Amino acid sequence: MAMVGSANTGSHGHRGHDHHGNPDDLRAYIEKMESPGRDEWQKPAEVLAALAVKQGDVVCDIGAGPGYFALKLARAVGDKGAVFAVDVEPRMLEVLRERIEKSGQRNVMPVLALDDDPLLPPASCDLVLIADTFHHFPVGAAYLERAARSLRKGGRIAGIDFHKRELPVGPPPKHKVSREEFLEHAALAGLELRAEHHFLPYQYFLVFEPRQRAP
Ligand SMILES: C[S@@+](CC[C@H](N)C(=O)[O-])C[C@H]1O[C@@H](n2cnc3c(N)ncnc32)[C@H](O)[C@@H]1O
Numbered sequence: 422m423a424m425v426g427s428a429n430t431g432s433h434g435h436r437g438h439d440h441h442g443n444p445d446d447l448r449a450y451i452e453k454m455e456s457p458g459r460d461e462w463q464k465p466a467e468v469l470a471a472l473a474v475k476q477g478d479v480v481c482d483i484g485a486g487p488g489y490f491a492l493k494l495a496r497a498v499g500d501k502g503a504v505f506a507v508d509v510e511p512r513m514l515e516v517l518r519e520r521i522e523k524s525g526q527r528n529v530m531p532v533l534a535l536d537d538d539p540l541l542p543p544a545s546c547d548l549v550l551i552a553d554t555f556h557h558f559p560v561g562a563a564y565l566e567r568a569a570r571s572l573r574k575g576g577r578i579a580g581i582d583f584h585k586r587e588l589p590v591g592p593p594p595k596h597k598v599s600r601e602e603f604l605e606h607a608a609l610a611g612l613e614l615r616a617e618h619h620f621l622p623y624q625y626f627l628v629f630e631p632r633q634r635a636p
Contacts, residue, residue, distance in 0.1 A: 435542060441509050442535070442557040442596070451487050451516060462622050465493050471618045472579055472628070474498060478547040481505040481571060483539050484554025487516040488529070492548070495529045505546070507532045507539045537564060541571035552581040553591070553624075556598045561606035569610060569631050578612060578629045581621065588623045598624040 437445055444450045468490075473478060476499040482491040485506035495504045506529050514531045521529050534540045538561050539549075547566050568578060573625050581631045583591035585599035598606075604614065604627070612629035619626070 426563075439510075441547075443510055444512075447510075447512055449515075454486050454489055459489070463489075464621060465490065467620055468581070468618075468626070469493060469497050471616075471620075471626070472548060472550070472577075474548065479499040479503045479545055479573075481507060481539065481541055481546045481549045481568075483507045483549060483551045483568060484557060484635075485517060485531075486513050486554075488520050489553050490550060491517065491529055492524060492526065495524075495526045498528065502528060502530060504529045505532050505539075505541055506530065507534045507541070509534055509536055527562060538567050539564075539571065541568070543570050544573050546571045547573055547576050549576070549578045550581070551578065553583065554607075555580055555582050555603060556592065556596055559608075561598075562609035563600075565607055565610035565612060569612060572631065574629070577615065580627045580629070581609070581624050583624050590623055599629070603627060 428625045429624060439445060441593060474497040478498045479502060480498055482494060482504060485491040485508050488506060491504050493507040498504060506517055509529070511533060514533055517531055527595040532540055549571060551568070555561070565578065572578070580603055583597050585594050587594060587617060591597070603625070607614070607629050608625070611632045613632045615630045616628040617626065
């Protein structure tokens with residue numbers, strides 16, 4: 422089991438990876454994330470529907486990368502909504518900025534964050550999405566706790582990540598965080614599981630809300 426303070430399962434600083442856990446060959450990495458076949462197993466339309474993302478929502482995509490989810494979320498929340506696209510890798514945000522420019526969408530705000538802090542305004546988001554990124558965080562529970570501070574009342578945190586076993590897609594098992602480890606970090610961060618979806622073939626999909634404090 423991974424240490425509970427840390428979500429990092431070992432890709433950081435490893436041969437062929439930078440200190441954020443990204444492979445050195447960023448171009449190939451981005452191509453993989455944006456590959457045309459990804460929709461088949463990532464099922465982004467079903468993910469957004471399961472999360473009931475609606476016009477006017479403010480959503481944060483942590484570890485947005487080149488914007489696979491961020492740009493789809495931006496269309497779903499529309500002009501009256503907004504998407505914070507958080508990442509620690511400036512080159513990812515550069516690609517995202519180019520894609521924002523091409524798409525004409527003006528409701529995405531790229532945020533160059535810190536390793537252990539998404540740098541979001543407090544009480545600003547209806548939903549925080551962490552997709553295929555939790556295993557990159559240097560700290561697990563503490564990061565979720567910080568992310569939860571950005572939630573408005575009734576806001577949710579959704580975590581999607583690869584099952585910790587050999588799969589045809591995603592990182593090798595030793596770099597993954599299992600569903601049970603994610604749940605453990607979330608519980609320590611004061612989050613309660615509110616929903617779980619099972620339609621993704623390779624990933625778990627968990628939805629949390631901050632635990633209600635006794636009055
Ligand atoms: C596997 S990619 C996933 C990108 C996107 N969520 C998707 O599903 O296509 C992981 C992303 O997380 C970013 N990342 C790594 N460490 C991070 C951290 N501590 N905080 C925020 N983003 C981070 C990486 O730079 C990379 O863009």
